[in-house]
Amino acid sequence: MIDDDLRDLYQEVILDHGKNPRNFRHPEDASHEALGNNPLCGDRLTVYLRLDEGRNILDAAFEGKGCAISIASASMMTDMVKGKSLAEVKKLFERFHKMCTGDDDGGIADGFEDELEKLKVMSGVRQFPMRVKCATLAWHAMNAAAEGEDAATTE
């Protein structure tokens, strides 16, 4: 028998993204990249971005090793951020982070309703505080890449 919390954490969507990650590649024409490192577990993901002059994301991809949660999160994130501006993505990450830690009131309409609805599958991590960092690792790395930093850690 599997507990509800575990089922919430390992939803089919997550298991699917974890096993068959989207955008799992190293684009030759990436303009920005950063390594996301979780020093506690040794997991490492590199996030690649191609930005246009207006700081819009034309392409996003990643490579690396990680648990089902961190790989699924990176997979969904890279799918979702394409076509958005860095400013939008930053706001989206804030909402997502709050969702993962259970701080999101969900009441503010900021145009990300569809995205947040999709990301909701990740919100099971809130019952597993040690795993929040897995869900946010790729997002931290993407932020670092956008800021022109080489690496981000979950520390």
Next chain:
Amino acid sequence: MTNVVNFTEPVRTDAFDVEAIRRDFPALSLAVNGKPLVFLDSAASAQKPRAVIDAMTRAYESQYANVHRGTYHLSQLATENYENARAKVAQFMNATSPDEIVFTHSATGAFNLVAHSFGSLLEEGDEIIVSVMEHHANIVPWQLLRDRTGIEIKVAPIDDAGNFLIDEFEKLLGPKTKLVAVTHVSNVLGTVTPVKEIVRLAHGNGTPVLFDGAQGIVHEGVDVQDLDCDFYVWTGHKLYGPTGIGVLWGKPEWLERMPPFEGGGDMISLVTFEKTTYREPPARFEAGTPPIVEAVGLAAAIDYVTAVGLDRIAAHEKELLDYAMLRLAGMDGLRIIGRAQQKAGIVSFEFGDVHAHDVATIIDSAGVAVRAGHHCAQPLMERFGVTSTSRASFGMYTTRAEVDALAVALEKVREIFG
């Protein structure tokens, strides 16, 4: 007619009553996620018997003052307890004198002490040898030393089963080798290294030897006179004692030559602004208020372990290990990393292509606590081409039923990940 002695006959000992032992450890009756705790992470830190907890409470309640300072009753009592703990540690390791025992805040503290103080005797181009299966605590202090002085670090290899390759190690010894610093028991693979052989070869080369005994003293015990190494480092909390106290044992001829590590109170002979002189070891290496109550707790842990019997604990763990290796190796998709011929009660494994953190989270919901990650041994992870493993480790209180509980919980992982 000669007597025939059958050496394969197992030695009979009085029954090892694991249930009685478990009753001595309050944490073992906890429930986690509504399930009885199955604690399989003793290699990270062991649970504590009531005797240790009570000794420390008593020390705080009725025997507490700072040590080596007061002339009043309580301070004398605390000092006596602290120094008795040192004597107990010396006896436990069969050191020739309590003066060879330095208390530190952790095993890590002890490594840093040696890397700094012994390290100050080294020069650019000198070499030290570690093994590929060292804990970060026996790697990073030497790298810091390398950055300061330009020493070189050589790495002794292992084979795919995790056996220490003594012949390869021997080839690394040379005229510039100034220290061998390797583990007694690997915290990831459970490999027991050929410590006597390492000492023989290193000493033949005129090189002193330091052993990381953090796991070794728990699973194997140590007799430093018999082993004849030069330093032996371990920590209290893995031997069922408190956190906050580590042990450095060193041969007097080395400790006496080594300059202080940290400066402060208690380690000085005379201080003026022009010149300060230092006390003899071990005081020279114990600056500041030491882990007073932790030493009392450690002494109680040693008493407890000694009463149960280190050899009987080792036999119990060996039996569990044999059982676990069979039980787990029989599971579809489970790959055990570390099958050395000499192995202590530590089992690292991969489960299909499921990440160790996912494994640990899922089995935690069944109350099973294992360590997942790189186990502070990233170079070793790289050696095996993984970033992390799950690790079950055993203590004197671990039961066969708990190994079974691990196996059953792992089926849940399969259920989720398919």
